[in-house]
Amino acid sequence: MDLDLIDIGANLAANAFDSDRDAVIDRAREAGVRRMVVTGPTASESVQALALVRERPGVLWSTAGVHPHYAADYNEATTAELRQLAEAPEVVAVGECGLDFYRDLSPRDAQVAALEAQLQLAADLVMPVFLHERDAHEAMAAVLREWRPRIPRGVVHCFTGDERALRAYLDLDYHIGITGWLCDERRGQHLRDLVRLVPAGRLMIETDAPYLLPRTIRPRPKSRRNEPANLPWVLDAVASCLGKPAAQVAEETTRTAVAFFGLA
Numbered sequence: 304m305d306l307d308l309i310d311i312g313a314n315l316a317a318n319a320f321d322s323d324r325d326a327v328i329d330r331a332r333e334a335g336v337r338r339m340v341v342t343g344p345t346a347s348e349s350v351q352a353l354a355l356v357r358e359r360p361g362v363l364w365s366t367a368g369v370h371p372h373y374a375a376d377y378n379e380a381t382t383a384e385l386r387q388l389a390e391a392p393e394v395v396a397v398g399e400c401g402l403d404f405y406r407d408l409s410p411r412d413a414q415v416a417a418l419e420a421q422l423q424l425a426a427d428l429v430m431p432v433f434l435h436e437r438d439a440h441e442a443m444a445a446v447l448r449e450w451r452p453r454i455p456r457g458v459v460h461c462f463t464g465d466e467r468a469l470r471a472y473l474d475l476d477y478h479i480g481i482t483g484w485l486c487d488e489r490r491g492q493h494l495r496d497l498v499r500l501v502p503a504g505r506l507m508i509e510t511d512a513p514y515l516l517p518r519t520i521r522p523r524p525k526s527r528r529n530e531p532a533n534l535p536w537v538l539d540a541v542a543s544c545l546g547k548p549a550a551q552v553a554e555e556t557t558r559t560a561v562a563f564f565g566l567a
Contacts (some may be wrong), residue, residue, distance in 0.1 A: 306335025309560040310531040312509035316351040319513040331531035344370040368398035374409035374417035395564040397425040398433030405438040426453035440468035478505045483517035503555045
């Protein structure tokens, strides 16, 4: 099958790819992952992500944001730096921003403040938001509900929540990103039913590389590092859950990602 996939969330600026980043991108392209959005989890890594995508025009785009793990260090200077980055044409969303009450690596009030600062930035620049949420859907939905009229589009990436959380985001007309979590028989089984609730025009797929290596890969790789070339395994899992041909899901998710991020 000749694929044309878009990985909407790959941390390609991460240290895990320092030794073979170009080869990783080339392998992805050979596997049918033609375009990738490089995630910006911190201001400094967002700078690195933008530099990387400028080396691969038409193949890579990036986001600019601060993950809730690092919200404790967020300040006005961070917003200014993100604004400058987000104004670059290669940057297609503000984020990764959101709330993570599972690890709580930053105080919850700081997480909310950093999220709202980035939502304000997205509203000012009329840009979509790339969101992270774990064990915080009630607080997240409350914030997003307040901001929804000012945010053009948003995707809750790497969705791992329950039906209540999913319906809350869908009711807000947000998109959903599905990763290899779906392929994990230990903790992702509930997603097999939930993915069917997501309208085709709001479903996208991603690897979240170097994390969340699909456990369905055969033969199992020696390394636990995930990479965008493994996105077809996520595609196959999603297609199986939906009862659709993989080629159809590939076309639908790619079309959705192109429209969402405004990719060429």
